[in-house]
Amino acid sequence: MAELDPALANLVTKSRVLVLLGAGGVGKTTSSVALALAAAQAGRRVALLSIDPAKRLAAALGMPLSGTPKPLVLPAAGEFKGTLSAAMLDQKEVFDAMVRRHAPSESVATRILAHPAYRAASTKLSGPLEYMALAKLQDLANDSQYDLVILDTPPDDHALDFLARPNVLAGFADNKVMNWLVKPFLIAGKLGLGRLLSAGEKLMGGIAKVTGVTSLHSFADFLVLIQEVIDGFHQAGEKTAALLRESTTNFVVITVATRTAARSAVHVAQALADYRYKTAAVLINRRLPALVAEAVRQDPGAVPVLTKRLAGEQAVVGTLSQGMTGALRFGLPESEREPAEAMDLLKLAHQIRALS
């Protein structure tokens, strides 16, 4: 079997946390599994947290569809020195666990879990997914069974929301929203006061003109109920932000050699820098295989579409090099077969090469 690229071997053996980011459809999940297998082969005890692996990929690896990491049975042919456990993020499961952990009492937790606003937030809407991924990441990083955690981020176009998550609740955690806006409004309602007195209450009156009074009451009630949970979420978020800034945490931006994906990759790297997170590497997936590229160069007229693609790829790699200085650059040729089992994915990892 081919050797793992030395620069990549160094990355998977020295990191404690690897976070993979990239636009949708660039092969993040496949790459995360390939890197996890490479790390396990090199002797690390790896926990892989996937968000929404394609069912066939999950089935091929015996990946569990639950939030609890389960050790995978690794093929003997891979001569794995370490281990690999995998979990799939179940948004509602993690959300429920966070509520139980941070609610002041069992009965408050039960009331929160039954509230319509909670049910809407925890299952039907896309926002909290990033939060839950971070909460789970923290749990796995604290677990002494693992020495490397690999996180595959959400599969939508909103990779950047993910980075902003730890800061979103700041306005709630400093209690301005609760003490100044929400609680006086509820008290005024309960005392049956006909008019709203404080500035905060007047603002809530204004909000009600947009949302309706009933819905505002329901939501304000809910916020009071979950106040301590929000504080807990916020503290957990701060800890996670600290974990993400540790020197052994490395971000890997995944992309493909198209204009759109490359632009997104540069954008993500810029945002990572703004948040003071470290982009250790960029991986360019699905490149034209070297043999094919060589044939295209020798006979550009044979398949004009490939000639066009090769020229485009080269231009994009140039753009990426300029836009992401300081990050290692890796390339992975397009595979003609979809990976069907662990060994296929391990072979993918071994085909990753540092670009000169």
Place this chain on the structure above:
Amino acid sequence: MSAVDPFAALLNRRLLLVTGKGGIGKSLCAAALGQLAASRGKRVLIVEAAGDAAIPHLFGRKAGLHVETPMAPNLATINLEPAGNFRDYVVKHLGQPRLFDKVFSNRVVQSFINAIPGFAEVMLLGRLFYECELQATPPDLVIFDGYASGHFLSLMTTPDAVLESDLGGPLAKEVTRVKQFLSNAEKCASIYVTVAEELVVSECLEFLPLLRQKSPAVPAALFINRLPAVAEPKGGDVNAAVDYWNRRAAGSHSALKHLLAGVQALAAAGMPFSVVQLAELGFVDEPLPVDFAATWLKGAPLG
């Protein structure tokens, strides 16, 4: 007529919502449809709701956030952002500019509003409705370069989620009329973009019935992107590139057969889609040529 012009029925609607798996060519399809409609004299607005907009790059122009910007004759684009959507809702839809200045410019209020589940989604759908139906001189066609499948589905199910929770008042009224508009199959439709690769095809065939069942906007068309034509090596000179291409074409062909059989089964079950097959381009350079839609879409066979 319809055999000659597969796109007329689509372009006669007021709102087209484009979705599909990530990285599959949604923005390219939205841009091409926009270019085609504009070339037929329609005034078109392409809407994005993304951190970094793709549409202006495809037309070689720059555009600010939340500002309608001309891209070509008859064609403009806007990249909506949540805070702007909310301001537009209060100021334009509700006609309450003073309320906005007095209440919603407050940062604490903003963080409160942002936390209401589903609020941002409702505001976005409301903006699409406003652009199509409420503003003084609406464009003939609005194309939403939409989110990837899963995220799109959760956007489209937000009206039901909001209506099922115990909301009342202006917000519920807004949601109700937006949902009514989206449900009007003569005015709105979604377009699903896919490619002919086995895994993607299976995902697509699982997702389409779900979209049909849960989204108020009916999926009306399936665009199959990146279909390779078989290379014809000159004088039998077969090299590694030709080999590679032919193997890809063969794989793509069998996945396409699987997909078309699945689409037929869906049609038999009462879910008809028009199918548009689009050629692999090798690489999409920016900006698009002015006749891009004319060559790419018009060469597209209708399944």
